[in-house]
Amino acid sequence: MLEKTDAFREVTVKTDPIFTGKIISLQVDTVQLPHGGTATREIVRHPGAAAVLALIDGKMLIVEQYRKPMEKFQIEIPAGKLDAGEDPMEAAARELEEETGYRAGKLRPLSAFYTSPGFADEKLYLYLAEELTMGESAPDEDEFLHVEAISFEQAQQYIKEExxxxAKTILAVYAxxxxxxxxxI
Structure with missing residues (x-):
């Protein structure tokens, strides 16, 4: 097992803010390296997100939406960013209902992970939703979603077809x- 050591820690010497947007901010840090030299690190700051593996009648609830960064439609589990100071479990419940119309009687934490630790600090919290009941969906004004419940076999096929x-949806399918x-689970 690797031991934690400060010998490889990078110390921030300077931070230059580059951009602050609605969801993310970008900064460039100058860091001192363990051998004494310096380097730059481009860092995306993100408030975090919550996602939900919601199973109903042996199927998984998914949302399909157009994802501009990839220029394609993407099938994903319900998810969304955390509001300032928001508890991740509350965000998971909120996103599930907003995106699908379903409410979870019970939410269980499955995992928490960093989505891209090489350049971003986004931490995503994954929950299992149980005891689902129908509520009313209320997607964000700029969200256009198709909601569906898919079988495990469909999920596997959709992974093969990309x-x-x-990562969050693939992890949910494996869970x-x-x-x-x-x-x-």
Missing amino acids: RISD WQIYRLTGE
Whole structure:
């Protein structure tokens, strides 16, 4: 097992803010390297996000939407960014209902992970939604979503076709596979 050591820690010497937007900010840090030299690090700051593996009648709820950065439609699990100071579990419940119309009677944490630690600090919290009941969807004004419940086999096929190609949804499908095999998650 690797030991934590400060010998490889990079110390920030200077931070230059580059951009601050509605969702992210970008900064360039000058860091002192362990051997004494310096380097620059481009860092995207993000408030974090919550995502939901929602299963109903043996199927997974998904949303399909156009993703401009990739210039294609993408199938994903319901998810969204955290509001300032928002609890990730509350954000997961909010996003599930806003995007799909379903409410979770129970939410269980599955995992939390950094989406792109080489350049971003976004941490995503993944939850399992149980005891679903229909509420009313209310997507954001600029969100245009198609909601569907898909089978495990469809999810696997969509991964092969790269219609599902984001890490959170692929991780959710693998968690679902473990749940199907073991009854536990």
